[in-house]
Amino acid sequence: MGKIYNVGIIGGGVSGAVIALQLAKNNIDSILFEKETSLVNGPPFCHLHAGGNLYPDISDEQCKLLMKQSIDMARLFPQSIDKRPTFISIPKSEKYEIEKMESRLEMLVDYYQKLVDEDPSNEILGAPNNYYKIYTKEDLIALSDKPSVKRPSSADEWMSNTMKFIDHEKLKSPVIIVQEYGWNLFRFGAQAQLALNKTEKCSLKTNTMVTNIKDVRNQKLDYNWEICTRDGVYKVNYLVNSCGFKTGTLDESLHLNVERLIEFKAAYVSKWKPISGLIPELIFHGERDTPHGMAQLTPYCDDFYQIHGMTKDITLFENGLIQSEFNKAQPEFNEGIQQKLQGAWAEGEIKTRTENAIDFVAKFVPSFKSAVLGGPPLFGAQQIPGKDPNLRVGEVSFPSKSYARSEIVKASSALTVANQIINKIQEEKIIPTICSQSAQYLLLDAISKNEIDQLAGELAVQRGYPEALSRLLIERN
Ligand SMILES: Cc1cc2nc3c(=O)[nH]c(=O)nc-3n(C[C@H](O)[C@H](O)[C@H](O)COP(=O)(O)OP(=O)(O)OC[C@H]3O[C@@H](n4cnc5c(N)ncnc54)[C@H](O)[C@@H]3O)c2cc1C
Numbered sequence: 001m002g003k004i005y006n007v008g009i010i011g012g013g014v015s016g017a018v019i020a021l022q023l024a025k026n027n028i029d030s031i032l033f034e035k036e037t038s039l040v041n042g043p044p045f046c047h048l049h050a051g052g053n054l055y056p057d058i059s060d061e062q063c064k065l066l067m068k069q070s071i072d073m074a075r076l077f078p079q080s081i082d083k084r085p086t087f088i089s090i091p092k093s094e095k096y097e098i099e100k101m102e103s104r105l106e107m108l109v110d111y112y113q114k115l116v117d118e119d120p121s122n123e124i125l126g127a128p129n130n131y132y133k134i135y136t137k138e139d140l141i142a143l144s145d146k147p148s149v150k151r152p153s154s155a156d157e158w159m160s161n162t163m164k165f166i167d168h169e170k171l172k173s174p175v176i177i178v179q180e181y182g183w184n185l186f187r188f189g190a191q192a193q194l195a196l197n198k199t200e201k202c203s204l205k206t207n208t209m210v211t212n213i214k215d216v217r218n219q220k221l222d223y224n225w226e227i228c229t230r231d232g233v234y235k236v237n238y239l240v241n242s243c244g245f246k247t248g249t250l251d252e253s254l255h256l257n258v259e260r261l262i263e264f265k266a267a268y269v270s271k272w273k274p275i276s277g278l279i280p281e282l283i284f285h286g287e288r289d290t291p292h293g294m295a296q297l298t299p300y301c302d303d304f305y306q307i308h309g310m311t312k313d314i315t316l317f318e319n320g321l322i323q324s325e326f327n328k329a330q331p332e333f334n335e336g337i338q339q340k341l342q343g344a345w346a347e348g349e350i351k352t353r354t355e356n357a358i359d360f361v362a363k364f365v366p367s368f369k370s371a372v373l374g375g376p377p378l379f380g381a382q383q384i385p386g387k388d389p390n391l392r393v394g395e396v397s398f399p400s401k402s403y404a405r406s407e408i409v410k411a412s413s414a415l416t417v418a419n420q421i422i423n424k425i426q427e428e429k430i431i432p433t434i435c436s437q438s439a440q441y442l443l444l445d446a447i448s449k450n451e452i453d454q455l456a457g458e459l460a461v462q463r464g465y466p467e468a469l470s471r472l473l474i475e476r477n
Helices: 014-025 060-076 098-118 137-143 155-163 185-198 244-253 335-341 349-362 366-370 411-427 449-462
Strands: 004-010 030-033 086-089 132-135 175-178 202-205 210-215 225-229 232-241 260-271 281-284 295-299 304-309 321-323 372-385 396-400 403-406
Touching (some): 004 014, 004 411, 014 185, 014 411, 030 225, 060 098, 060 411, 098 132, 132 137, 155 175, 185 202, 244 260, 244 403, 295 349, 304 372, 349 366, 349 372, 396 411, 403 411
Parallel strands (some): 004 030, 030 202, 086 281, 232 403
Antiparallel strands (some): 086 175, 210 225, 260 321, 260 372, 295 304, 396 403
16 A cells, blocks of 8 residues: 555645645655646745735735744745845825835834844844834935945945935835845745755655545545546645645635635846946835836846836736636636746737836836846736735635645745644644644755755756846845
């Protein structure tokens, strides 16, 4: 008889990879199936949402959750965190009020201080009192005379570099620098993959598509599920569905109906002239899905910049956000979007959308007009559980016995989901109760920076992106 695994995980994105790592840390064996050739190959991510400052419309509760979950993930994967801050501004034309953002930031400083008081290792966003800094118009004018700093180390230096490029007359005063960092998906994927390759507790099956699930829970066998792939059938006690936007496909094969949204989005890679000092990520807020939605410029190494523009001719797409139909769990994109998901973009569309993105940013950063196409877009689809497209914290649900469904909306929620699943597995007595949890993460800590550098670079190139996208602006030792 073949081996019976405690947990079978379908989907090796951020969520599936972190679940497998957390199970291995707790000595629980698992088998992880990923249809692509490497892990974390789904929708992209570039921003660690440690406070939710990219979303003026979400609740304080979601902001706090995003901050806590981001800190937890950054502690595990420090080599993927780019410690450059984020510049937040509101164009004069927009409805948002800077005062509201300020009072939310004050609330976040108190919350961050509380997290640091509970555990000093949580202080990964700098000192709580330096979490954000506000700059009035007068402050900005004073800073604009300061020389550029190649590698800034204070909020003032980041802001003075920014002032060399932005048209601050278009922005409401004040503007903000906040300690929301960058998050490198290639480095994250490399560290997760290297760690999972090293542990005997996880059987990692990349290049393996799950084609069917057989529910044998009522057949009085020694296991609950059979997971079918082209090369065999695998027996598991507990099933985890972490298929991202395809989560509904498994739900349907288990005859479960769930309301969910799925959304296709893209960010564009551009190359700009060399500039004399690093700049933070630049955010120009705006109402999503209007012609003046948020613009986000994310700096990478070697003068590459990634652009999101929350309008239909840049990051968002006509029919890009769809919901499950009555009695169905898996929404289906139209043919055009399905083709894009496979990488088959219509000729010229990448160039046009990248140029739209460059023009969009150039409204606030006039010299960015000279930027050019720098590589293929980073794109993908994600799920949003329920029917609120503004939900930013999705976690996990347990629709039936021995079955968990990961429903993360932001990559930072993955560890919370993994821990909730481990609690459930103990509750269902799939494994004995775990008595003591080790605070250390030996498996992840054993992966060296050199190994991550090497594999992250390879992953970027294999996927068609410049190798520079796998490096951090602020190198860590
Ligand atoms: C343009 C864009 C920008 C984003 N930016 C950010 C950001 O800055 N910060 C942030 O936190 N989040 C961001 N997100 C959201 C983030 O990308 C997702 O929340 C996250 O990647 C979801 O992870 P997941 O593991 O749930 O799903 P996925 O990453 O989609 O993983 C699911 C995996 O399951 C595999 N799979 C599916 N079906 C099968 C099967 N039958 N057999 C085997 N394998 C299967 C897929 O190949 C895939 O690898 C962004 C999303 C988009 C689209």
